[in-house]
Amino acid sequence: MRSTHTPRATGRREERAGTAYLVFERTFRAPIADVWAATTESDRLVRWIGHWAGVPSSGSVSFWMTAEAADAPEETIRIDVCDAPRRLVMRSARPDDSALEWTWQIDLAEADGVTTLKFAQEVGSDVLAESVGPGWDYYLDRMVAAETGADLAAIDFDQYYPALAAHYRAELAR
Template identity: 40%
Template sequence: MIAKPTGHYALKPDGLYLQFDRLFHAPIVDVWFSLTNPTAMQSWIGTYTGSPATGGVRFIMSAEPDAEWENVSILECTPPYRFTADAGSGDNAWRVFCHLVEGGGLTTLTLGQRLNRAADAPSIGPGWDYYLDRLSAARRGMALPEWDHYYPAFSEHYRSLNVPDAARR
């Protein structure tokens, strides 16, 4: 697999997001499982402890050498179509959403992370490209991609994205 940057800006009512799309040849419930089951998540991003039904879990990213457990608030969860969550606190807080749509035997995943400022995109974008490519590789039983192919190589793509005018205000 040849990695390439895929993120783009999306302006939503609650802010500017960096958004990514991936297409899977799988039923929506299968992709949902990969995104929400703590054991399945270990193969590509991390894991969590606790019960999502309570509205909160503790999450850790597995490919980050200095990762720490973070509190995650689940703001919305509509299986197998969407979830929105807030992770971390203070200056390190971040919001992420996942939306899934199935049609014609394919499932489209749209993932977005709200940005505190557009200048964060060159460091955040390569990370999501990396993790989503890890998800694709893990689901196919392929070797996981290497971080060095993503950062800093993809940073220029994210620096060159045009910020929507409404987000500049």
């Protein structure tokens, strides 16, 4: 069955401390604590991206990105900043080059019963941006669906990639 969900490229390039990031925003009619839980609690994450195990206060956890495959490989996620419920900064080895690391930043702000999530990922090249950008639009749309009770099956990665790749290649080049 064909999905009725129409994906959009929502990420934009932003310089942070001299480094290029793709930044995505989503809004939720929910308290900040609820959105924080959706991005940090394993039983909430598993609904839209994957799950983790370990002791976050140790500075790292094991993570499995299981949204597409139950047998996803384990990744070690290093937690650099955890300022609940407002900011989370993490790192892990990049799948294309384990000597390099991805950096992710999650920032939350609440106003008038609406919480805005800003998700940023360091992206150093247009080649990476053309897959990372569509990937995060896909996962964040899954998060919105999971948190609002929408149909996750309507969100099909094949509609995001390669369709949104050119947008992100151009966005990083600007």
